[in-house]
Amino acid sequence: YALPLLRFFENYTEEEIQNITRQGISEFLDAIISNNIDLYLASSRERWIANQLPHLIGKSDISGDDIILLSHIRKRSMVLFLPHYTADIAVIMKIQQDLDDFFVRHNVYFSEAFSAIFKDKVREEAEVKENEERLTMALETAEMGTWDCNPETGKIIASQRCREIFGLNPGSEFTLTLFKRHLHDGDEEKAAAFRNQILGDLHDNGSFETEFEFRGLDDGILRWVKVKGKALTDADGKPYRFLGTILDNTNRKKAEQLLQESESKFQLLADAMPQMIWVAMADGVISYFNRQWVDYTGVSLRQEEYKWGEVVHPDDVPLTKRLWEESLASGKQFETEYRLKGRDGNYRWFLTRALSVEEPGTGIARWFGTCTDIHEQKLAEESLLLQARVLESMEEGVSVSSEEGIIMFTNAAEDSMFGYESGELIGKHVTMLNAYDESENKKIVDSVIDELKQKGHWTGEWHNRRKDGSDFYTYSHITALNSGGKYLLICVQRDITQEKQAQSALIESEERFRALADNAPMFIWVGDAEANLVYYNNAIKEYVADNQDEFLKNGWANITHPEDIGAIYEIYSRAMSDPQPFAVECRLKGGYAGAYRWFLFKGVPRYQKDRFVGYIGTALDIEDQKKFTQELESRVEKRTQDLIEINHKLERSNEELEQFAYVASHDLQEPLRKISAFGNILASKYKTELGESGEDLINRMQSASERMRTLIEELLTYSRVSRQSEQKPIVLPGLLKEVMVDMETTIRERNAVIKWDELGRIMGNPMQIRQLLQNLLSNSLKFSKAEEIPVINITSRQVDGKSSGLTVISADEDKEFLLIEFKDNGIGFEQQYAEKIFQVFQRLHGRSEYPGSGVGLSIVQKVIENHKGYIIAEGRPGEGACFRILLPLYNGD
Numbered sequence: 072y073a074l075p076l077l078r079f080f081e082n083y084t085e086e087e088i089q090n091i092t093r094q095g096i097s098e099f100l101d102a103i104i105s106n107n108i109d110l111y112l113a114s115s116r117e118r119w120i121a122n123q124l125p126h127l128i129g130k131s132d133i134s135g136d137d138i139i140l141l142s143h144i145r146k147r148s149m150v151l152f153l154p155h156y157t158a159d160i161a162v163i164m165k166i167q168q169d170l171d172d173f174f175v176r177h178n179v180y181f182s183e184a185f186s187a188i189f190k191d192k193v194r195e196e197a198e199v200k201e202n203e204e205r206l207t208m209a210l211e212t213a214e215m216g217t218w219d220c221n222p223e224t225g226k227i228i229a230s231q232r233c234r235e236i237f238g239l240n241p242g243s244e245f246t247l248t249l250f251k252r253h254l255h256d257g258d259e260e261k262a263a264a265f266r267n268q269i270l271g272d273l274h275d276n277g278s279f280e281t282e283f284e285f286r287g288l289d290d291g292i293l294r295w296v297k298v299k300g301k302a303l304t305d306a307d308g309k310p311y312r313f314l315g316t317i318l319d320n321t322n323r324k325k326a327e328q329l330l331q332e333s334e335s336k337f338q339l340l341a342d343a344m345p346q347m348i349w350v351a352m353a354d355g356v357i358s359y360f361n362r363q364w365v366d367y368t369g370v371s372l373r374q375e376e377y378k379w380g381e382v383v384h385p386d387d388v389p390l391t392k393r394l395w396e397e398s399l400a401s402g403k404q405f406e407t408e409y410r411l412k413g414r415d416g417n418y419r420w421f422l423t424r425a426l427s428v429e430e431p432g433t434g435i436a437r438w439f440g441t442c443t444d445i446h447e448q449k450l451a452e453e454s455l456l457l458q459a460r461v462l463e464s465m466e467e468g469v470s471v472s473s474e475e476g477i478i479m480f481t482n483a484a485e486d487s488m489f490g491y492e493s494g495e496l497i498g499k500h501v502t503m504l505n506a507y508d509e510s511e512n513k514k515i516v517d518s519v520i521d522e523l524k525q526k527g528h529w530t531g532e533w534h535n536r537r538k539d540g541s542d543f544y545t546y547s548h549i550t551a552l553n554s555g556g557k558y559l560l561i562c563v564q565r566d567i568t569q570e571k572q573a574q575s576a577l578i579e580s581e582e583r584f585r586a587l588a589d590n591a592p593m594f595i596w597v598g599d600a601e602a603n604l605v606y607y608n609n610a611i612k613e614y615v616a617d618n619q620d621e622f623l624k625n626g627w628a629n630i631t632h633p634e635d636i637g638a639i640y641e642i643y644s645r646a647m648s649d650p651q652p653f654a655v656e657c658r659l660k661g662g663y664a665g666a667y668r669w670f671l672f673k674g675v676p677r678y679q680k681d682r683f684v685g686y687i688g689t690a691l692d693i694e695d696q697k698k699f700t701q702e703l704e705s706r707v708e709k710r711t712q713d714l715i716e717i718n719h720k721l722e723r724s725n726e727e728l729e730q731f732a733y734v735a736s737h738d739l740q741e742p743l744r745k746i747s748a749f750g751n752i753l754a755s756k757y758k759t760e761l762g763e764s765g766e767d768l769i770n771r772m773q774s775a776s777e778r779m780r781t782l783i784e785e786l787l788t789y790s791r792v793s794r795q796s797e798q799k800p801i802v803l804p805g806l807l808k809e810v811m812v813d814m815e816t817t818i819r820e821r822n823a824v825i826k827w828d829e830l831g832r833i834m835g836n837p838m839q840i841r842q843l844l845q846n847l848l849s850n851s852l853k854f855s856k857a858e859e860i861p862v863i864n865i866t867s868r869q870v871d872g873k874s875s876g877l878t879v880i881s882a883d884e885d886k887e888f889l890l891i892e893f894k895d896n897g898i899g900f901e902q903q904y905a906e907k908i909f910q911v912f913q914r915l916h917g918r919s920e921y922p923g924s925g926v927g928l929s930i931v932q933k934v935i936e937n938h939k940g941y942i943i944a945e946g947r948p949g950e951g952a953c954f955r956i957l958l959p960l961y962n963g964d
Contacts, residue, residue: 215232215316215317215318216229216230216231216232216233216234216235216236216316216317216318217229217230217232217233217314217315217316217317218230218233218300218313218314218315218316218317219312219313219314220247220300220312220313220314220315221311221312222247222310222311222312222313223311225246225247225248226245226246226247227245227246227247227250229245232317233317236294236296236317236318236319237250237285237287237288237296237317238285238286238287238288238289238290238291238292238294239287239288239289240289240290243288243289245288249288253285253286253287253288254283254285261283261284265281265283268281269281273302273310277301277302277304278299278300278301278302279298279299279300279301280297280298280299280300281297281298282295282296282297282298282320283295283296283298294319294321295319295320295321295323295324296317296318296319296320296321297317297318297320298315298316298317298318299315299316300313300314300315300316301313301314301315344361344363344441345363345444346363346441346442346443346444347360347361347363347364347367347421347441347442347443348360348361348363348364348439348440348441349361349364349425349439349440349441349442350437350438350439350440351425351437351438351440352437352438353434353435353436353437353438354399355395355396355399355438357379358437364442367411367413367414368382368411368412368413368414369413369414370382380392381412382411382412383409383410383411383412384409384410384411384412384418386410387408387409387410390407390409391407391409391423394406394407395407398425398427402427402429402434402435404424404425404426404427405423405424405425405426405438405440406422406423406424406425407422407423408420408421408422408423408445408449409421409423411442419444419446420444420445420446420448420449420450421442421443421444421445421446422442422443422445423440423441423442423443424440424441424443425438425439425440425441426438426439426440462482463482463483463484465482465484466484466565467484467563467564467565468481468482468484468485468487468488468489468545468562468563468564468565468566469481469482469484469485469561469562469563470482470485470496470501470561470562471559471560471561471562472501472559472560472562473557473558473559473560474551474557474558474559474560476500476501476502476560477498477499477500477501478496478497478498478499478500478501479497479559480497481493481494481496481497485564488537488543488545488564488566489504489535489537489538490537490538490539491538501560501562502516504535504536505533505534505535505536506534506535506536506542507534519549523549523551523560524551527550527551528548528549528550528551529547529548529549530546530547530548530549531546531547532544532545532546532547532567533545533546533547533564543566543568544566544567544568544571545564545565545566545567546564546565546567547562547563547564547565548562548563548564549561549562550562588606588608589608589609590609591608591610592610593610593689593690593691593692594607594608594610594611594614594670594689594690594691595607595608595610595611595687595688595689596608596611596687596688596689596690597677597685597686597687597688598674598685598686598687598688599684599685600647600683600684600685601685602643602647602685603626604626604627605685611690614659614661615630615661616661627639627659630659630660630661631657631658631659631660632657632658632659632660632667634658635657635658638655638657639655639657639672642655643655646674646676646686650676650683650686651676652673652674652675652676653672653673653674654671654672654673654674655671655672656669656670656671656672656693657669657670657672658670659690668692668694669692669693669694669696669697670690670691670692670693670694671690671691671693672688672689672690673688673689673690673691674686674687674688675687675688746772750769750772753769754766754769754770797836798834798835798836798938799834799835799836799837800832800833800834800961801832801833801834801835801837801840801961802832803830803831803832803833803840803867803889803891804827804829804830806837806840806841806844807827807830807844807865809841810841810844810845810848811825811848813845814845814848814849814852817849817852818852821852821855821860821861822860822861823852823855823860823861823862823863824860824861824862824863825848825863825865826862826863826864826865827864827865827866828865828866828867829867830865830867830889830891831867831868831869831889831960831961832889832960832961833889833938833958833959833960833961834938834959834960834961835938835958835959836934836937836938839934839937839938840934840938840958842930842934843930843931843934843935843956846927846928846930846931847893847931847954848863848893849927850927850928851863851893851895851897851952854895854897854898854952855895855896855897855898856896856897856898859896861895861896861897862895862896863893863894863895864892864893864894864895865891865892865893865894866891866892866894867889867890867891867892868889868890869887869888869889869890869960870887870888870889870890870957871884871885871886871887871888872884872885872886872888872957873885875888875890875941875957876890876955877941877943877955877957878941879941879957886959887959887960887962888940888957888958888959888960889957889958889959889960890955890956890957891955891956891957891958892953892954892955892956893953893954893956894951894952894953894954895951895952895953896950896951897951897952898948898949898951899946899947899948899949899950899951899952900944900946900947900948900952901946901947901948902945902946902947905943905944905945905946906944908928908944909928909929909931909932909942909944910929931954935956935958938958938959939959940956940957940958940959941956941957942954942955942956942957943955
C-alpha cells in the first residue's frame with residue numbers, strides 16, 4: 072500500500088498546511104457564494120478523474136495545485152472511485168481511513184479560517200450566516216459533522232450530522248457531561264485515557280485527534296467515531312472554545328474486526344493443520360508462515376536473517392528456484408519436492424504446492440502454499456527404486472506369477488534369458504516357457520506345487536525353452552508369498568546351460584583321462600592337498616601287485632628305497648608348502664621279485680577356482696636309461712682322458728711347430744739374403760759382361776728372392792697371430808694413427824685419402840688388431856684404381872649381434888659389438904669370391920697385375936676368429952669393396 076498523495080501532509084507543518092488549505096477554501100467558497108457550487112464540484116470531479124490517482128503515485132514533488140484539487144472533491148466521489156483503483160479490501164479500508172482523517176482535519180481548518188477569509192468580502196452578518204450554512208451543507212455532503220464546545224458552560228453545539236453520529240434525537244440536549252458519560256460505553260479506564268490524551272495533545276500543539284467508542288445518547292447504538300478538534304484561547308492562553316469535526320468510523324471498524332477475525336481463523340486453521348502453511352505476495356516475497364514451519368525449521372518470518380535458500384538443501388535450490396520463478400511469471404500452480412533443514416540440522420523431504428489468488432482487475436494478489444512431509448514416503452520410494460534397480464541389474468532372471476501361473480512381472484535378465492522383449496511375457500502362462508512334453512510337464516509342475524504347499528519354497532533344475540525354440544537349463548528357486556489372501560510365486564533362476572555342458576564335458580574328460588591313464592605304460596597318479604594318494608593307474612597297480620595292501624595303506628613310503636626317502640620327503644614337503652612343479656628321481660620296489668628300479672617322478676600343482684587341491688604327476692621307469700647313462704658317463708670319462716692327452720700332445724706339437732717355424736724362417740732367410748747379396752754384386756759389377764739376357768735373369772732371381780722373403784715373413788706373422796692371445800681395452804683411433812704413420816710412404820705415393828669417424832673402443836690384442844688394420848689398409852691401397860685417387864672410409868657404430876646384419880651364433884645375438892666398416896673405391900670383386908679371398912694363398916689376380924702372397928686377408932680372418940668376432944666382405948667389380956667387422960665392445964673406463 073502506497074499512496075503518496077495522502078501521505079504527503081506528513082511532510083508539511085501545520086502552518087504550511089493551513090496556508091495551502093486557505094487557498095483551496097477561498098476558491099471553494101467563491102463557488103458557493105456565486106451559487107455555482109454544483110458546477111464547481113462537477114468540474115473538480117472531472118479534474119480529479121483526469122489526473123487519476125495513479126498519476127500522483129511516485130511523484131517526488133506534489134504541488135499545491137494537487138492539494139487544492141483534492142480539497143475540492145467530495146468524499147463520496149473519492150470513495151466511489153476507490154474500487155477502480157484496487158480490489159484489495161484492506162487497501163480500500165486504509166485509503167478510506169486516510170480520507171476520513173483528511174476531511175476531518177481540513178474541515179477544522181475550513182471552519183477556523185471561515186471568518187478571516189470572508190471578513191473582507193462579507194460585511195453583513197446575514198451573509199456570513201448564509202455562507203456558514205452553505206459550508207455546513209458542504210461538510211455534511213462529505214458525511215462529516217461539526218461541533219462547537221464551550222468548556223465553561225459544558226454546552227455543545229453540534230451539526231445535524233454530528234447529532235446523528237452521537238445518536239441524539241431532534242431537540243435532545245447535548246452537553247459535555249452526557250458526552251463523558253457515554254464515552255467508551257461507560258468504561259472509566261478508557262475514558263480516563265481518552266481525557267489524558269486530549270489534554271496532552273492540547274498542551275503540546277493546541278489541537279487533538281483521536282478515535283473512540285461511543286454509545287448513542289438516545290438510540291443506544293454503539294459506534295466508533297473519529298474526532299479532530301482545536302482549542303481557541305484568549306490572551307492568557309486559556310481555552311474558551313473547542314471546535315472540531317466528527318466522522319462515523321463504525322463501518323470501517325467492523326470491516327477491520329471482520330478482517331482480523333478472518334485472519335485469526337485462518338491462522339488458527341493453519342496452525343491446526345499438520346502441513347506447513349505459507350503465504351507469499353504477488354512478487355513471491357513470503358508474508359506468513361504457520362507454527363509448523365517455525366517448529367520444524369526454527370526460523371520465523373520476523374527474523375531479519377531469514378532466507379528460504381538457507382533451509383532448502385543446496386542440491387535442490389536450482390530446480391526449486393527455477394520452478395518458483397516460472398510459476399510467478401505464469402500464475403500456474405507451483406509444485407516441487409525438496410529437502411528442508413530442520414532445527415536439528417537434519418534434512419527431510421517435503422512436497423510443496425502453491426496456488427495463486429487473483430483479484431478482479433488486478434491479477435494475482437498472493438500465493439497460498441503448503442509443505443507436506445513426504446520423507447518416509449520418499450525413503451520408501453527410493454528403497455523401491457533401489458530394489459527395482461537391483462532386480463534390473465541382477466544377472467539372475469526374476470519373475471512374479473499369480474497362483475494361477477499368470478506372469479505379472481519379469482526383470483530384464485528374465486526377458487533376455489528367454490529371448491523376449493520387455494513386457495512381452497506379462498499376462499502369459501508360465502508353462503509356455505517349459506521344454507517338457509505335456510505328460511512330463513504336468514507331472515513335474517504338480518510335484519513343484521505340492522512342495523510349495525508343504526514348504527513354501529522349491530529349488531531345483533528346470534528345462535526351459537526360448538522364444539526361438541532353443542532349449543536351455545536353469546537352476547531355479549521358487550517362493551510362495553502370501554499377498555492379500557492370495558499367493559504370488561516368485562521365481563529366481565540362473566542359466567546353467569554352460570555349466571551343465573561344462574560338467575558333462577568334465578565327466579567326459581575324466582572318463583577319457585581314466586581310460587588313457589589306465590592304459591598308459593607309465594605311472595600316473597593324483598594326490599590331494601594333504602598329500603594323500605587319491606588316484607593311481609593300472610600301471611602302478613601292476614607294479615605293486617604283491618605290495619598293494621601296504622601301498623594302499625602307506626602310499627609311496629613303503630616301496631621307496633630307504634636311501635631315497637629323505638630326499639623325496641624334503642622335495643615333496645617343499646612342493647606342498649609352496650606349490651611348484653617338481654621332478655625327482657628315486658628307486659621303487661616292485662614286481663614279483665621285489666627288486667628296485669629307478670623312476671623319474673614329475674608333478675604339477677592342481678587348482679580349483681584358484682585354490683590348491685594337490686598334485687597330478689607321472690613316474691617314468693628310467694632303469695634302463697640310468698644304466699645307459701652310467702655306461703655313457705664311463706665312456707665319456709675315458710674319452711675325456713684321451714682328449715686331455717691328445718691336447719697335451721697338440722700343445723707340444725704346436726710348440727715344436729713354433730720352434731720349427733722360427734728356425735725354418737731363420738734358416739730359409741739366410742740363403743735368401745746371400746742370393747740377394749750375390750745378385751746385387753752381379754748386377755752392379757758384371758752388368759756389362761752379362762748383357763741384356765743376363766741382366767734379365769739376375770732381375771728375375773732378385774724378384775723371386777724378394778717374394779720368397781715376403782712369403783716367409785707373412786707365414787711367420789700368421790704363426791704369431793695364432794699364438795698371441797692376451798687382450799686389453801683398445802682405443803681404435805690411436806691405433807689407427809700409428810698404422811698410418813707406418814704406412815705414410817705408401818699413402819703419399821698413392822695420394823690416398825683416408826677418412827674415419829669417432830671410432831669406439833674394443834677389447835682385444837693390440838698387436839693383432841694393429842696387424843688387422845694394416846692389412847685392410849694395404850689391401851685397399853693395393854687394389855685401388857690407377858686412374859682415381861684412393862678414398863677409404865672407416866666408420867663404426869655400437870650394435871647387438873641380432874641387428875648387426877651379420878650372421879652370428881644364437882649366444883651372440885644379444886651381445887654388444889662394435890661394427891667397423893672399411894669401404895674403398897677400388898676395383899672391387901665378384902661377390903661369389905667373398906669367402907675365397909680369406910683363404911691362405913688364394914688370389915683373384917695375377918702377380919704381374921697386383922703383387923702379393925695371398926696371406927694378408929687370411930691373417931685378418933685369423934685375428935677376427937681369435938677375438939670371437941665376425942667378418943664379411945662385400946664388393947662389386949669397379950665399385951670398390953666393403954669389409955664389415957664385428958668385434959666385442961668395451962664399455963669400461
